[in-house]
Amino acid sequence: MTDTISEEVTEEQRPLGVYTRPKGGNGWRDWITTVDHKKIGILYGAAALFFFIIGGIEALLIRLQLATPNGTVLGADMYNQVFTMHGVTMIFLAAMPLAAAFANYLIPLQIGARDVAFPRLNAMSFWVFLAGGIFINLSWLLGGAPDGGWFGYAPNTGVIFSPSVGMDFYAIGLQITGIASLVSAINLTVTVLNMRAPGMTLFKMPVLTWMLFVVQLLLVFAMPVIAVALFLLMFSRQFGANFFNTEMGADPLLWQHLFWIFGHPEVYILVLPSFGIISEVIPTFSRKPIFGYDFMVFSGIAIGFMGWGVWAHHMFVSGIGPLSVAAFSLSTMFIAVPTGVKILNWIATMWGGRVKFSSPMLFSVGVISMFTIGGLSGVTHALSPADTQQTDTYYIVAHFHYVIFGGIIFGLFAGLYFWWPKVFGHMLDEKMGKINFWVMLVGFNMTFGPMHVLGLQGMSRRIDTYSPGFGFEAWNMVATIGSFIIALSVLIFLINVVTSVKKARGKPPCGPDPWDARSLEWMTPNPTPEHNFDEIPTVESLDEFWHRKWGTDDEGQIVRVATAEEVCQKGTATGVHLPSPSYWPLIFAIGLPLLGLGLIFNLWLTLPGGILIVTALYAWIFEPVDDPDGPHGDHHEVNEEISEGASDV
Amino acid sequence: MDTSETTTDVEEEHEHHEHPSDGKYMQIALILAIITAAEVATYFVHIGDALIPTLMVMMVVKFWIVAAWFMHLRFDSKMFTRFFVSGIVLAISVYFIFLTVFEFWTEG
Amino acid sequence: MSEETTTGLSHNKLAMWVFLGSECLLFGALISTYLLYRNKFYDGPAPGDIFDIPFTSVSSFVLLMSSLTMVLALAAIQRGDIRNNRLWLLTTALLGAVFIGGQVYEFTTFIREGLGYTTSPFSSAFFTLTGFHGVHVSLGIVMLMSLLISSYRGKLTQKNSETVEIIGLYWHFVDVVWIIIFTVIYLVPNPTS
Numbered sequence: 001m002t003d004t005i006s007e008e009v010t011e012e013q014r015p016l017g018v019y020t021r022p023k024g025g026n027g028w029r030d031w032i033t034t035v036d037h038k039k040i041g042i043l044y045g046a047a048a049l050f051f052f053i054i055g056g057i058e059a060l061l062i063r064l065q066l067a068t069p070n071g072t073v074l075g076a077d078m079y080n081q082v083f084t085m086h087g088v089t090m091i092f093l094a095a096m097p098l099a100a101a102f103a104n105y106l107i108p109l110q111i112g113a114r115d116v117a118f119p120r121l122n123a124m125s126f127w128v129f130l131a132g133g134i135f136i137n138l139s140w141l142l143g144g145a146p147d148g149g150w151f152g153y154a155p156n157t158g159v160i161f162s163p164s165v166g167m168d169f170y171a172i173g174l175q176i177t178g179i180a181s182l183v184s185a186i187n188l189t190v191t192v193l194n195m196r197a198p199g200m201t202l203f204k205m206p207v208l209t210w211m212l213f214v215v216q217l218l219l220v221f222a223m224p225v226i227a228v229a230l231f232l233l234m235f236s237r238q239f240g241a242n243f244f245n246t247e248m249g250a251d252p253l254l255w256q257h258l259f260w261i262f263g264h265p266e267v268y269i270l271v272l273p274s275f276g277i278i279s280e281v282i283p284t285f286s287r288k289p290i291f292g293y294d295f296m297v298f299s300g301i302a303i304g305f306m307g308w309g310v311w312a313h314h315m316f317v318s319g320i321g322p323l324s325v326a327a328f329s330l331s332t333m334f335i336a337v338p339t340g341v342k343i344l345n346w347i348a349t350m351w352g353g354r355v356k357f358s359s360p361m362l363f364s365v366g367v368i369s370m371f372t373i374g375g376l377s378g379v380t381h382a383l384s385p386a387d388t389q390q391t392d393t394y395y396i397v398a399h400f401h402y403v404i405f406g407g408i409i410f411g412l413f414a415g416l417y418f419w420w421p422k423v424f425g426h427m428l429d430e431k432m433g434k435i436n437f438w439v440m441l442v443g444f445n446m447t448f449g450p451m452h453v454l455g456l457q458g459m460s461r462r463i464d465t466y467s468p469g470f471g472f473e474a475w476n477m478v479a480t481i482g483s484f485i486i487a488l489s490v491l492i493f494l495i496n497v498v499t500s501v502k503k504a505r506g507k508p509p510c511g512p513d514p515w516d517a518r519s520l521e522w523m524t525p526n527p528t529p530e531h532n533f534d535e536i537p538t539v540e541s542l543d544e545f546w547h548r549k550w551g552t553d554d555e556g557q558i559v560r561v562a563t564a565e566e567v568c569q570k571g572t573a574t575g576v577h578l579p580s581p582s583y584w585p586l587i588f589a590i591g592l593p594l595l596g597l598g599l600i601f602n603l604w605l606t607l608p609g610g611i612l613i614v615t616a617l618y619a620w621i622f623e624p625v626d627d628p629d630g631p632h633g634d635h636h637e638v639n640e641e642i643s644e645g646a647s648d649v
Numbered sequence: 650m651d652t653s654e655t656t657t658d659v660e661e662e663h664e665h666h667e668h669p670s671d672g673k674y675m676q677i678a679l680i681l682a683i684i685t686a687a688e689v690a691t692y693f694v695h696i697g698d699a700l701i702p703t704l705m706v707m708m709v710v711k712f713w714i715v716a717a718w719f720m721h722l723r724f725d726s727k728m729f730t731r732f733f734v735s736g737i738v739l740a741i742s743v744y745f746i747f748l749t750v751f752e753f754w755t756e757g
Numbered sequence: 758m759s760e761e762t763t764t765g766l767s768h769n770k771l772a773m774w775v776f777l778g779s780e781c782l783l784f785g786a787l788i789s790t791y792l793l794y795r796n797k798f799y800d801g802p803a804p805g806d807i808f809d810i811p812f813t814s815v816s817s818f819v820l821l822m823s824s825l826t827m828v829l830a831l832a833a834i835q836r837g838d839i840r841n842n843r844l845w846l847l848t849t850a851l852l853g854a855v856f857i858g859g860q861v862y863e864f865t866t867f868i869r870e871g872l873g874y875t876t877s878p879f880s881s882a883f884f885t886l887t888g889f890h891g892v893h894v895s896l897g898i899v900m901l902m903s904l905l906i907s908s909y910r911g912k913l914t915q916k917n918s919e920t921v922e923i924i925g926l927y928w929h930f931v932d933v934v935w936i937i938i939f940t941v942i943y944l945v946p947n948p949t950s
Contacts, residue, residue, distance in 0.1 A: 736778030
């Protein structure tokens with residue numbers, strides 16, 4: 001919205017001259033002012049991996065505490081903080097932004113665009129997300145981290161039961177990252193609808209773009225619900241509002257409903273990007289088109305739609321009444337159907353294909369198998385009588401880690417290995433990638449497999465320790481060892497990154513098409529040039545890139561008609577007009593945590609925060625559209641007026 | 650309403666078909682005002698069981714008139730309507746179930 | 758402005774509509790929370806005791822008419838009539854300010870009569886819902902004033918009438934939300950203590 005005014009400024013009405021836009025370069029200044037969707041994607045990825053490691057360290061602390069009975073690694077209070085922050089970090093600061101990294105980097109490339117619809121808003125989304133993430137983690141230093149669980153059930157998270165400032169950081173911090181998600185979702189929704197290459201109809205979009213598009217729609221509609229829940233919590237804690245004050249007749253289930261109305265779509269917000277990624281990887285390494293493209297797309301839409309009608313299955317034992325339990329039990333069983341369709345289609349894609357188990361493919365097969373286990377245990381607690389036994393035990397923890405780690409983290413790693421050459425121009429080491437996968441798979445199953453047993457034995461979640469003699473000892477020790485094996489696998493990944501970067505230094509980038517891939521993003525050279533496409537391709541079919549490389553001969557045999565080098569663009573176009581970088585997204589983002597700190601500690605702090613935000617917004621609006629000396633075309637669309645030397649990038 | 654002579658030079662790129670004239674807008678506002686008056690009248694005149702349905706119908710009509718005419722959904726791309734209606738329908742369904750689970754409708 | 762987009766629609770306008778779709782869920786949650794708590798007035802005043810329907814009717818009418826002036830402002834700029842555009846933008850902002858003034862008066866009256874923010878679940882839900890709406894209106898007024906300022910700087914012309922249209926969409930949305938609030942919160946018979 002704020003782009004409105006500036007976008008329509010023309011030569012004779014250039015706004016206030018004081019707001020000149022920064023020039024591009026290659027130093028740190030370029031990174032903090034960038035509006036390039038690829039750089040923002042990389043920033044998202046780096047920040048997400050950083051938070052992934054922090055969340056992982058928290059997980060290791062939990063496992064160390066639980067390794068033996070009467071553990072003394074963490075006290076009870078610290079344990080609450082650590083498990084809360086583990087959940088918050090992994091979901092909001094690692095999995096969601098890592099998916100956002102893929103969305104930012106790949107959506108414009110897969111639909112044949114030069115950038116997203118609102119490049120500056122895109123930068124703002126990233127910086128606001130980072131500000132929110134840092135803000136929440138500041139709580140460790142400023143009086144204690146959130147301690148009420150990632151789900152933050154009020155009234156338990158009210159000032160009476162959670163008197164430290166931790167939950168204030170939770171309520172305000174997630175509000176900040178929520179702004180980032182909502183803005184980014186609107187931006188990418190408009191991008192997908194409005195910026196497709198000629199010929200790219202909705203049903204020629206790659207499955208990944210489709211799934212990410214569904215995710216953006218879910219975010220658009222789900223973020224306001226959590227926003228309201230967080231506001232109610234914040235107002236209750238800061239201003240004494242009575243939303244959760246049961247003494248005055250408030251309903252203790254209000255928070256739970258609002259949270260899970262958001263929370264269940266959130267599960268699909270997390271998992272659909274991973275489904276999309278492996279829907280790209282599996283056809284590539286099976287050398288077959290995806291089986292049942294339409295079913296794949298529609299089941300994704302169906303999952304997104306049905307995800308709105310199952311939220312109360314998180315609340316079967318909270319006393320919502322038998323009728324509600326029955327209804328939500330039923331709707332939950334139904335949602336297994338479209339998910340089953342997807343699993344069937346992935347297997348059918350591999351069926352009869354010439355399957356090559358490169359590391360991205362290994363991780364993808366990992367998703368299919370591990371997610372299926374998580375899905376099946378999920379069906380067992382769709383049945384509410386069974387759930388009554390399982391709820392709040394480690395069985396639930398086992399289930400959702402099979403879904404989130406098995407279904408999402410494996411998929412995101414598949415994506416990292418698959419698109420690494422696209423982003424950085426060199427491959428990750430295949431051998432280490434395979435070791436990475438097998439170590440992770442073993443560690444994962446050792447960690448979370450035993451939790452099924454522990455849960456059925458009656459070990460409850462969220463307890464900071466347990467007494468000896470219940471039969472919990474052995475499996476807990478196995479789980480703890482497993483968690484360190486997972487840590488080892490992540491370490492292998494990081495070493496792989498470092499050694500591959502070193503090995504690639506001074507060498508020319510890898511070829512344009514290392515995997516014999518299928519979709520449009522591979523038509524640009526590796527790494528992707530700043531302007532993406534020299535010339536926006538005209539799309540004729542699904543898997544456009546593959547069809548340009550392969551055709552059929554007279555006997556119907558598939559033969560190569562062109563090499564990848566011939567099909568790929570050279571990335572040599574000059575003078576393509578690109579949006580100029582901007583300082584204001586970052587400055588806007590800095591204002592928000594100041595506002596938050598002000599609300600928690602001292603209202604005077606809101607003043608500099610507010611000033612930064614207002615200044616940034618107005619400066620943003622009155623910022624010149626672009627380098628005033630460049631051509632004044634539209635700055636994010638296919639631009640025909642390529643003029644000599646006008647590139648300011 | 651000095652609009653008649655200037656409406657012709659609306660640029661081509663603004664062709665949301667024919668936008669209503671200022672006079673038309675004022676007529677619509679008059680209708681809205683009348684409905685509002687009727688709404689307020691229900692506070693003073695008791696109409697028994699029909700009250701809530703009547704109020705709801707009048708509310709929906711007002712909502713629809715503003716959205717269709719003032720927000721131009723009648724004349725604009727169906728895409729806009731789709732997003733707005735999705736939000737409304739989703740909100741109504743989800744929060745209807747939400748209130749049902751709280752037994753809001755039956756507690757009286 | 759005639760960007761070549763796939764759908765032929767402008768990015769900005771599409772983004773605004775997506776945003777408004779999102780806002781439906783926000784206000785839906787606030788209204789539902791209020792409905793859940795309208796009976797929970799604890800020791801404080803009940804909604805039926807305290808609402809001043811004639812007064813709120815007037816301010817509701819004012820906000821409704823601001824939608825008319827908003828659409829007239831848009832019609833003016835679309836035909837290049839800058840003078841009337843300014844006039845109607847100013848009128849819209851003033852009507853919005855009258856509405857906000859009414860809300861401030863209503864709030865202070867309620868507080869004087871013993872309905873504070875922390876009096877009961879009902880009071881918290883009421884002030885939060887109407888407060889959120891009030892903040893939306895206030896932001897709308899700021900946007901309208903910004904439009905006026907850029908108009909006086911000569912930067913708001915027929916060519917960028919879309920800016921007025923988009924801010925208008927936001928304004929009308931805030932108005933239709935009030936149409937719902939007025940009926941559901943004020944007019945539907947309210948519990949008394």
